[in-house]
Amino acid sequence: MKTEKKIIITIDGWSSCGKSTLAKQLAKELDYVYIDSGAMYRAITLYFLRNHVDWTKAKQVEEGLKNINLQFLYNPKSKQSEIHLNEENVEYVIRDLVVAEKVSEVAAIKEVRAFAVEQQRKMGKHKGIVMDGRDIGTVVFPKAELKIFMTADEMVRVERRFKELFDKNPNITLDEVRSNLEMRDYIDSHREVSPLRQAVDAEVLDNSNLSEKQQFDLALKWAKQKIS
Numbered sequence: 001m002k003t004e005k006k007i008i009i010t011i012d013g014w015s016s017c018g019k020s021t022l023a024k025q026l027a028k029e030l031d032y033v034y035i036d037s038g039a040m041y042r043a044i045t046l047y048f049l050r051n052h053v054d055w056t057k058a059k060q061v062e063e064g065l066k067n068i069n070l071q072f073l074y075n076p077k078s079k080q081s082e083i084h085l086n087e088e089n090v091e092y093v094i095r096d097l098v099v100a101e102k103v104s105e106v107a108a109i110k111e112v113r114a115f116a117v118e119q120q121r122k123m124g125k126h127k128g129i130v131m132d133g134r135d136i137g138t139v140v141f142p143k144a145e146l147k148i149f150m151t152a153d154e155m156v157r158v159e160r161r162f163k164e165l166f167d168k169n170p171n172i173t174l175d176e177v178r179s180n181l182e183m184r185d186y187i188d189s190h191r192e193v194s195p196l197r198q199a200v201d202a203e204v205l206d207n208s209n210l211s212e213k214q215q216f217d218l219a220l221k222w223a224k225q226k227i228s
């Protein structure tokens with residue numbers, strides 16, 4: 001029996017352009033592991049907020065990171081792997097705006113990135129993964145076989161994100177969502193360490209006018225070309 005070649009698929013791009021939706025679908029179709037690298041930065045931020053770690057102080061960051069253990073564990077109920085922070089499932093709480101407001105600041109810290117990137121590389125050791133984030137194709141796996149860079153018009157992204165958040169919090173406004181998204185995109189693409197960049201060898205996927213099915217078909221075609 002011919003064993004299929006396993007590859008690494010990276011999906012980077014702006015906030016809220018559907019990276020995780022596509023990454024999950026590809027992982028399911030190819031029987032690969034999906035890793036949400038943003039969840040790691042969010043979980044670290046949650047830990048810092050809860051434990052009053054002042055992340056402008058290098059010593060506190062260093063001590064804080066020593067006490068953080070991150071794991072992705074499969075949840076048979078939701079049928080997805082969910083992030084655990086020191087053995088607590090934080091998959092849902094890390095999506096709160098409180099965390100979203102601070103995560104870009106925390107993700108810009110060199111030591112935080114080194115901590116996360118080391119773990120991300122270990123997860124990709126045996127290939128067969130789809131990882132989404134901001135620097136996955138440029139820094140974490142610069143030799144990945146398939147790199148996808150996702151983008152979409154800002155208002156399309158704001159409205160998508162608003163719909164998601166509104167279900168959980170009906171008090172949220174479109175303006176709040178837009179300013180958070182703009183702020184994150186700005187910090188993520190202007191930070192000194194591993195800023196959001198399109199890898200030169202990335203396939204660009206602008207999904208402003210694509211349905212989920214259309215974008216999935218396109219990405220799957222790219223993946224199959226690399227696998228075969």
Ligand code: DC
Binds near residue numbers: 016042103134135
């Ligand atoms: O993908 P997300 O929105 O859950 O990511 C949360 C934040 O983490 C985002 O503002 C940027 C940061 N991030 C990053 O800097 N590098 C990654 N590989 C993934 C996310």
